[in-house]
Amino acid sequence: MRNILxxxxxxxxxxxxxxxxxxxxxxxxxxxxxxxIEGAAGGGLTPWAVIGSNATAGETGGSAYLSHAxxxxxxxxxxxxxxxxxxxxxxxxxxxxxxxxxxxxALGLPGLHLKQTIVxxxxxxxxxxxxxxxxxxxxxxxxxxxxxxxxxxxxxxxxALGAKRSGVDAYVSATKLFLGQSLLVNATLRATKANQNxxxxxxxxxxxxENRYSLQPEFSVAWLLSKNVAVGAEYRSMRNKLxxxxxxxxxxxxxxxxxxxxxxxxxxPSKNLSLTLAYVDLGVIVPATTASxxxxxxxxxxxxxx
Amino acid sequence: MNKILICLALAAGSLLSSGASFAQSAPQNDQLYKAFxxxxxxxxxxxxFMVRLLADPRTGPHFRPSNQxxxxxxxxxxxxxxxxxxxxxxxxxxxxxxxxxxxKKSDFHALVEVLQQSMDAKGIxxxxxxxxxxxxxxxxxxxxxxxxxxxxx
Numbered sequence: 371m372r373n374i375l376x377x378x379x380x381x382x383x384x385x386x387x388x389x390x391x392x393x394x395x396x397x398x399x400x401x402x403x404x405x406x407i408e409g410a411a412g413g414g415l416t417p418w419a420v421i422g423s424n425a426t427a428g429e430t431g432g433s434a435y436l437s438h439a440x441x442x443x444x445x446x447x448x449x450x451x452x453x454x455x456x457x458x459x460x461x462x463x464x465x466x467x468x469x470x471x472x473x474x475x476a477l478g479l480p481g482l483h484l485k486q487t488i489v490x491x492x493x494x495x496x497x498x499x500x501x502x503x504x505x506x507x508x509x510x511x512x513x514x515x516x517x518x519x520x521x522x523x524x525x526x527x528x529x530a531l532g533a534k535r536s537g538v539d540a541y542v543s544a545t546k547l548f549l550g551q552s553l554l555v556n557a558t559l560r561a562t563k564a565n566q567n568x569x570x571x572x573x574x575x576x577x578x579x580e581n582r583y584s585l586q587p588e589f590s591v592a593w594l595l596s597k598n599v600a601v602g603a604e605y606r607s608m609r610n611k612l613x614x615x616x617x618x619x620x621x622x623x624x625x626x627x628x629x630x631x632x633x634x635x636x637x638x639p640s641k642n643l644s645l646t647l648a649y650v651d652l653g654v655i656v657p658a659t660t661a662s663x664x665x666x667x668x669x670x671x672x673x674x675x676x
Numbered sequence: 677m678n679k680i681l682i683c684l685a686l687a688a689g690s691l692l693s694s695g696a697s698f699a700q701s702a703p704q705n706d707q708l709y710k711a712f713x714x715x716x717x718x719x720x721x722x723x724x725f726m727v728r729l730l731a732d733p734r735t736g737p738h739f740r741p742s743n744q745x746x747x748x749x750x751x752x753x754x755x756x757x758x759x760x761x762x763x764x765x766x767x768x769x770x771x772x773x774x775x776x777x778x779x780k781k782s783d784f785h786a787l788v789e790v791l792q793q794s795m796d797a798k799g800i801x802x803x804x805x806x807x808x809x810x811x812x813x814x815x816x817x818x819x820x821x822x823x824x825x826x827x828x829x
Contacts (some may be wrong), residue, residue, distance in 0.1 A: 398785050398788060426781045427781040428781070429782060457781075498816075501813045502813075504813075549813060550806060550811075552802070594806070595802070597802065
């Protein structure tokens, strides 16, 4: 399922990327955002209202990226691609590979990798985050993300907790560049059932019905230091619905989750390449098997765009 | 979490109430004008800008047929007035000046990039560049040809 979904889209984006090597796409530097861990253009952890790629009105562009995060007890690899059309529509794909390391061992599943595929669509509804600098009107976009978690040895556990292996997130994002202040601000409100971004499934029914959508706010600020360097911070509130199911399963607060945060620096050495380095704090992830250690660490991402 | 939400809501509220100063409007003083080197600085900047505009394959075709000296003079006057200098822009309004030209959004972005190159070359600090760009950017509404009329034969 994962490969069927992801291969043609990535191949298509790469084909576009090659074709676009000579194409003339005309967005301003860094105004297409970078690639988030879920594939949508934005910051590292949260989608923004910007449409990915360098394409502006009347153009089609694409981007592809590789990211890696390493925290105290886990590793995450992400790769994906996005297509931006007319600076209005964005289609994206992300493939996440979460290395559970010691947690997998503790669960009797050594070598357990959780693999999630995220197919996203975003529509810019109104505004221009960059050029409407005389009003407070932000650029606003709405998006959907269809997430599927690959089958692993953890399936039985997720089923017992009542967590599904697919789910849909819906979000609305507002992005504003205060150009005179060189400051970019984004707010996103996400309706989701995902546990730990979907890596631990969607929803949970054990010990009470926690299957309803919850609204999670996410925020980013970025300060432009120069034409091609931005520094900033992000905050993504996480749904903590698996804790109750974990408690009902006798794990205490062993499945608790916390909000995700990062501080980042993004650098665009050219129009077609951007590199992002971040310090991330993902709170606790399955504290039952990690002695409640904070999952802090680094995040690195490279994106090609045209 | 709730505390953070309240803080952010308060921050958003104060941001909106101070919105008039945050959204860019004409400056109340001539600091930006001075940062651009006043009239001589603007003249030198626009001389450099026009050379680059003509050389750039994206913008060259738009500026080659124009009366370049006149465009430069009007740009100096316009930037002088916008940045709080002692000038009054007397040229044609942006909409009618660009009415018969087919200008796409990517053309506008290209022009901004070339202006950034010129401002870099003249050593204007990045923050000051953005203050000026924030005053110029809204003109895109009058300069870029709407797609409906561009589609007409």
